[in-house]
Amino acid sequence: MSESPTTVHPAIEKLRAQFADAIIEVHAHRGDHTVVVSPERYHEAIAFLHNDADCSYDFLTDLSGLDRIRLHESPRFEVIVHLYSTARNDRLRVKTRPADGEAPTIASITDIYPAANWPEREVWDMFGVRFAGHPNLKRMLMYEEFVGHPLRKDYPVNKRQPLVVERPVHDTHQPRLFYI
Amino acid sequence: MTEVLTTSAAPESSPVSPKPAFTTKDMLLNMGPSHPAMHGVIRLVLALDGEIVKSADVEIGYLHRGFEKDSEVVGWGQVFPYTDRLNYVSPLINNVCYAMGVEKLLDLQITERCQYIRVLISEVSRITDHLTCIAACSMELGSMTGFIYLMKAREYLYGLVEELTGARLTVSYVKVGGVKADLPEGWLERLETALVAVEKEIAEVNRLLTRNRIFIDRVKDVGIISKEDAWSVGFTGPVLRSTGFARDIRKDEPYLVYDRLDFDVPVGALGDNYDRYLVRMEEMHQSIRILRQCIKQIPGGAVRVDLTGRPLTGAEMVDSAKMGMTADLLLRTVRPDPTLDGAEKSRAHLINADAKSVVLPPKEDTYGNIEGLMNHFMLIMEGEGLKPPPGEIYIANEAANGELGFHMVSNGEGRAYRVRCRPPCFYLMQGLEKMIVGDMIADVIATFGTINMIAGELDR
DSSP: OOOOOSSOOHHHHHHHHHOGGGEEEEEEETTEEEEEEOGGGHHHHHHHHHHOTTTOOOEEEEEEEEEOGGGTOSSSEEEEEEEEETTTTEEEEEEEOOOOSSSOEEEOOTTTOGGGHHHHHHHHHHHOOEEETOSOOOOSSSOTTOOSOTTSTTSOTTOOOOOOOOOOOOOSSOSOOEEO | OEEOOOOOSSOTTOSSSOOOSSOOOOEEEEEOSSOGGGTTSOEEEEEEETTEEEEEEEEOOTTOOOHHHHHTTSBGGGGHHHHHTTSTTSHHHHHHHHHHHHHHHHTOOOOHHHHHHHHHHHHHHHHHHHHHHHHHHHHHTTOHHHHHHHHHHHHHHHHHHHHHHSOSSOOOOEETTEESSOOOTTHHHHHHHHHHHHHHHHHHHIIIIITOHHHHHHHTTOSOOOHHHHHHTTOOHHHHHTTTOOOOHHHHSOOTTGGGSOOOOOOOSSOSHHHHHHHHHHHHHHHHHHHHHHHHHOOOOOOOOSOOSOOEEHHHHHHHHHTTOOTTGGGSOEEOOTTTTOOOHHHHHHHBOSOTTTSOOOHHHHHHOHHHHHHHHHHHSTTOSOOOOSEEEEEEEEETTEEEEEEEEEOSSSBOSEEEEEOHHHHHHHTHHHHHTTSBHHHHHHHHHHHTOOHHHHHO
């Protein structure tokens, strides 16, 4: 996955002018442009792409993760953001690679794109990447008692987990509960 | 049912208003997952003040099946049955989008007739999806008649889908590089007949619901979301368009042959349930318009010219063999059934891309000569088959509920390194809280109905 850029993308050039040191890699495959930014300046770069008048990526199409352990790449995890600009009818993929460790952590972009709320929860759930500053980083699709992160490449596809005991109805909105 | 103690309703520090004689407390109400209107798969934890919803916590994942994990385990071409089960009301659109993604990875061109077939099945699916949404919504609001009329209309189209693919839901009709088999004889004529019947049913429901006072009271000015809110939480599709945002991938980033077709993108004004209903009603008419143009434009008359004498279907051959009539079997020509058995040689070039390393050979070759059999095996065997070059792509289609996208990563092996599905419902459910807070608890049913949540793609 290291194609050279076939065509120049204006937004990436604009980003390069602003964050020259933060851009790790740029590539294009089948017309899809991708820019990889350093984790330290990821939040800043996303905010720039959102706010800059020439870039104006006003829509977060999707946010997902990737475990690169079987590609023998480091750092292991990648967070992938798909952006879309209504004004320019253009798509851009921005990636960042949080540093390896016990719990890889990256800044949450929910303050820039509210749409990132649930997908960031899903990336935490599926890959175990934490998002610093996320308002409610709970598991999304799996249940709280689930152990591990199923979309990691080292999670076996046929692994079973024990049935969980019935737990009381609770809610994150309200701290105190009284049962009838 | 549980209750929670909170502060009293009126601010106690207010010097003007007298202190209330009693304190009120919010009630927590679990709606779902086993609630008939939650379709069995979603849980809402509502904080209620009387009948007013004060906050809502949406909990999903009850139908999680590990689509993305499974896609990494099986070959590229074996994912199609899983995509059927994403949006199970319009499975053909999921098939089309996934196939287009793999074709983009392979940089493969598909034939013109195949592109038209894909538009045809996409639009038929869009109509069935909208019919289901409006039917379920009208039933949940008390109009069983509307439900029956629309289900009847859907049945005409499901009959055609069944005839084409051999199944109603688990279609797996689209393949990488083409479709499984060409349209059966006379299918386009029967489609036109069905469209007339569907239009009649839609007109009935239009008369029944659109100006119905009871229906309007339940849906008008209920479940409102602004254009800006909808866009910021990732809404797409009819729900976004109901707020007045004219975004449609078929227009903005045309794929297949949508740029050759003439259709309008209906938008609403207010973003309430009634607008969503109206947008869906009009989109069905636009889809019918697209279908009629496709019927006229679709190229390549599929006429069989290379068979002489009466052809024999596979099923007929099996039947005669059961009765011991095997004497002349060797001399007779087998005609594979176009819907169940796969592509026929005479039509294969019309619907499939010319790429032996991607597309299965026609069935006559598979069963008739060693080259065809080997070609088939090389594509089917584990670890062999489709091997897109390393790289990653994102593909987006306008599905019935909004933008359906696939992000695919290939490392050059026979199976996907990663397939991420961007389900439109996931983002719609994310915004559900914004739409129901402030409304009454009974309005939750109406709003939830017009969003058309499909748990198969929500939870994957």
